Amino acid sequence: MLRIEHISKTFNPGTVNEKTALSDLSLHLKPGDFASIIGSNGAGKSTLLGAIAGSFTVDSGSIALDGRDITFTPDHRRSVVIGRLFQDPLRGTAPSMTIEENLALAYLRSAQERTNPFSRIRRRDKEFFAEKLKLLGMGLEDRMRQPVGLLSGGQRQALTLLMATLVTPKLLLLDEHTAALDPGTAEKVLELTRTIVADNRITCLMVTHNMKQALELGSRTLMMADGNIVLDVSGEERAGMTVDGLLRRFRAGTGHELDNDRMLLSD
Amino acid sequence: MLQIVQTALELGFQYALVAMALFLSYRILDIADLTTDGSFVLGAAVSVTLTAAGHPILAIPAAMAAGACAGFVTAFLQTRLGVPPILAGIITNTGLYTVNLMAMGWKSNASLLRADTVFTLLRAAGVGGEWYELLLSAGITAAAGALLWLFLGTRLGLSIRATGDNRDMVRSSSVNPAFTVTVGLCLANALTGLSGAVVGQYQKTVDTNMGAGIVVIGLACLIIGETVVGRGGIGRGILAVMAGSVVYRFIYAAVLNTRIVPIECLKLVTALVVALAIAAPAIKSGVMFQKRRLAAGRRGAC
Numbered sequence: 035m036l037r038i039e040h041i042s043k044t045f046n047p048g049t050v051n052e053k054t055a056l057s058d059l060s061l062h063l064k065p066g067d068f069a070s071i072i073g074s075n076g077a078g079k080s081t082l083l084g085a086i087a088g089s090f091t092v093d094s095g096s097i098a099l100d101g102r103d104i105t106f107t108p109d110h111r112r113s114v115v116i117g118r119l120f121q122d123p124l125r126g127t128a129p130s131m132t133i134e135e136n137l138a139l140a141y142l143r144s145a146q147e148r149t150n151p152f153s154r155i156r157r158r159d160k161e162f163f164a165e166k167l168k169l170l171g172m173g174l175e176d177r178m179r180q181p182v183g184l185l186s187g188g189q190r191q192a193l194t195l196l197m198a199t200l201v202t203p204k205l206l207l208l209d210e211h212t213a214a215l216d217p218g219t220a221e222k223v224l225e226l227t228r229t230i231v232a233d234n235r236i237t238c239l240m241v242t243h244n245m246k247q248a249l250e251l252g253s254r255t256l257m258m259a260d261g262n263i264v265l266d267v268s269g270e271e272r273a274g275m276t277v278d279g280l281l282r283r284f285r286a287g288t289g290h291e292l293d294n295d296r297m298l299l300s301d
Numbered sequence: 302m303l304q305i306v307q308t309a310l311e312l313g314f315q316y317a318l319v320a321m322a323l324f325l326s327y328r329i330l331d332i333a334d335l336t337t338d339g340s341f342v343l344g345a346a347v348s349v350t351l352t353a354a355g356h357p358i359l360a361i362p363a364a365m366a367a368g369a370c371a372g373f374v375t376a377f378l379q380t381r382l383g384v385p386p387i388l389a390g391i392i393t394n395t396g397l398y399t400v401n402l403m404a405m406g407w408k409s410n411a412s413l414l415r416a417d418t419v420f421t422l423l424r425a426a427g428v429g430g431e432w433y434e435l436l437l438s439a440g441i442t443a444a445a446g447a448l449l450w451l452f453l454g455t456r457l458g459l460s461i462r463a464t465g466d467n468r469d470m471v472r473s474s475s476v477n478p479a480f481t482v483t484v485g486l487c488l489a490n491a492l493t494g495l496s497g498a499v500v501g502q503y504q505k506t507v508d509t510n511m512g513a514g515i516v517v518i519g520l521a522c523l524i525i526g527e528t529v530v531g532r533g534g535i536g537r538g539i540l541a542v543m544a545g546s547v548v549y550r551f552i553y554a555a556v557l558n559t560r561i562v563p564i565e566c567l568k569l570v571t572a573l574v575v576a577l578a579i580a581a582p583a584i585k586s587g588v589m590f591q592k593r594r595l596a597a598g599r600r601g602a603c
Contacts, residue, residue, distance in 0.1 A: 108477070109472050110471075110472045110473075110475055110476060110477045110478075111475070113472060113473045113474065113475045114475045117473070118473055120469075124467075125467070125469050125470070126467075126469070126470055126473065127467065127470060128462070128463040128466035128467045128470050129466060129467070130462075130466050131459070131462060131463060131466060135459050135462075135463075136463075136470075138456060138459055139456070139459050139460060139463055139470070139471075139474045139476075140474055142456055142460065142474050142475055142476060143474060143475045150456075151455065151456055151457035152452075152455045152456070152457060153455060153456055154454055154455055154456070155454075155456075197474075198473070
């Protein structure tokens with residue numbers, strides 16, 4: 035599904051701010067894989083998602099999705115098949131436009147809508163959007179003509195999740211998408227994520243700072259340090275693993291403690 | 302008196318197209334497009350030259366196309382070549398000065414003596430009686446406004462609106478913001494060109510300097526309109542620019558006829574109105590801060 039081969043990225047090369055964010059990283063995801071990524075501050079977790087989404091081009095190596103090389107594909111073209119959520123719940127929606135209009139934009143990623151730029155939101159689309167909004171259980175289906183700027187952070191993040199998956203993506207990238215929400219809302223958005231990803235069998239890569247979440251959610255846990263993946267556990271090994279065990283493995287692999295000022299060891 | 306009202310209405314509708322263009326570029330795309338001054342003159346120059354050559358109707362779409370080209374150049378500079386948006390407009394505007402002279406046959410002004418214009422054609426057809434000029438001006442502006450309103454409801458229109466709101470989100474909806482900015486600026490400058498085209502044929506003359514300060518006047522109309530009509534959706538915004546432009550022309554006529562302030566000062570007054578209106582939020586929060594500080598009964602330490 036996703037094949038990342040030996041990618042590297044250095045920001046601000048040749049300056050005092052030079053920073054190697056990814057160094058010779060390789061990663062393969064199988065269809066339906068749900069992998070969570072944890073790691074120290076500056077380990078390159080967000081950079082990895084940025085490289086996959088196309089926020090920048092990597093210095094070397096290649097990225098292929100579903101057999102197609104996308105190393106040099108611009109980000110807006112990759113977004114046809116890659117959905118992405120950021121930590122900041124405001125980044126995924128247009129505040130002055132209505133819920134309905136935001137959904138209509140997200141729906142642009144579907145094949146039939148891309149062909150006609152002058153098509154308008156039809157009644158059929160509205161019914162489809164309302165049906166999808168109902169699944170969020172936030173009553174947003176009754177507020178479709180209200181500007182998104184009026185919604186709370188949690189509602190906006192849930193809406194962004196819906197928008198990213200309205201047209202089922204081949205790959206969903208989640209960058210600590212619940213970290214800025216209050217615990218109750220975070221739990222709700224996470225539950226929605228779990229359901230939507232499972233129902234549509236979406237291949238998913240999630241950065242989290244919650245160790246427990248990293249072990250519980252999905253089928254694979256990756257740990258990053260210094261721009262590379264230092265630990266990759268799945269299957270039975272993962273099923274029997276505790277947070278302590280994970281930390282021990284990290285120490286053994288890298289020679290130092292996991293250091294993340296936001297890291298949650300439990301809930 | 303009636304004459305004054307009639308003229309104010311006519312000019313109000315003609316210049317409303319500039320305010321509509323700024324509604325699109327400044328309000329929706331969040332780009333201060335300084336191409337406006339130049340593309341207004343370009344529209345007028347193309348329109349007058351083609352009218353003089355006997356094609357007053359063809360002159361209108363031609364002027365719009367010329368305006369769209371100017372908008373394309375500005376958009377290309379800022380989206381593909383990394384020129385800061387304001388500078389991109391200034392550069393295009395400077396270049397347009399020469400292009401405008403060219404469009405007028407290398408003269409700094411041009412006039413229509415006996416050539417038919419869209420206005421005289423309408424009068425000859427006997428439509429509108431005494432009010433034919435107002436009828437045509439209002440008709441063109443209303444039609445442009447309606448088309449713009451319809452366009453902004455399409456999916457391309459929605460992505461243009463989202464571009465001014467959240468470019469990240471546009472990208473993640475598989476749309477290239479460089480493309481939406483380009484379409485938006487082409488469209489805005491086509492509207493400005495249309496305004497120039499109508500004004501040029503109405504006044505039967507074009508001058509290289511007739512566009513000076515048009516962008517600030519357009520912003521004044523936009524702000525006056527939003528004050529009168531209120532801000533809200535797209536439809537309300539389009540009505541607001543028309544109302545604002547008409548109100549501005551009434552103020553202009555009042556100043557011209559009563560000489561409350563010398564007419565030479567009107568541009569300064571316009572500039573002040575625009576500066577104050579745009580500064581209003583900053584002024585308001587500054588006043589609030591001072592009020593709180595005084596209420597707390599102390600002056601800021603150090």
